[in-house]
Amino acid sequence: MTALRLAIALCSISLTSCALFAPNDLRLKSVEVAYLGRANFNPEEADEVNSGSAEGQNAIEVLKVSFYSSKNLFELRRTMGFNIGAQAASCQPIRGKSLEIPVGYVYWKGRSVNLKREGLVELAGTQDVTYSVYMPVGREASIAARVREPEFDLQREPFDMCLAVHGGNMLGMGFTSNVLQIPQDQISSAFRKKLPGGKDRRFNGYFSVGTAIASPPAREQ
Secondary structure (H helix, E strand, O other): OOHHHHHHHHHHHHOOEOHHHOOOOOEEEEEEEEEEOOOOOOOOEOOEOOOOOOHHHHOEEEEEEEEEEOOOHHHHHHHHOOEEEEEEEEOOOEOOEOOEEEEEEOEEOOEEOOOOOOOHHHHOOOOOEEEEEEEEOEEOOEEEOOEEEOOEEOOOOOOOEEEEEEEEOOOOOEEEOOOEEEOHHHHHHHHHHOOOOOOEOOOOHHHOOOOOOOOOOOOOO
16 A cells, blocks of 8 residues: 555544644745636636736735745645645734735636646646745624624734635645744735735625634644
8 A cells, every 4th residue: 555545544444633644834925915806707816917017006905925835735735635725823812813804716827726636747746845925914894693703904904914825625634834934024024015906805706715714723832
């Protein structure tokens, strides 16, 4: 029995988190302000547009966080059937509680890693792969269902964020990566460098369709 088959068998028996498959080497690459177009909306494809273009004037302003990992998430999706997403939260309590930030899918070159076979050939043998996630730069306080979502504005009041990649399948197996810290000074720097555009700063539509956030990732000590 190969190591992969043995690992799958053990995970299937325990139906618990499969740490063997988890990417444990997430490292921050960059933090920047980006703009996502509204035309042909598809949450599995991040449609970045130029903020100076006609479409960019009505684009969605978001925070784009890119990170390195040696793990081929497309291969992980293919072999284990994981639905892969990300979750983020404030590393420290904000106004007395942990603040969860909607994230959703993980992208490679603008394509969700959940798309079948996309990127498998190109990533074969690659040591460091760059992945990206997108998150809203702000949210107005609202009451949805019975859960009150607190307000935040990363441009006015940035804070340290902690992010983790996670996944699960229908057999009950799952994984969570190491926690990636996004320092507030890098978030502030991203807004100082941003170009005009993206008038709708609090639109959450890109982030309500992807993988649901479970519990916020714990901060690494």
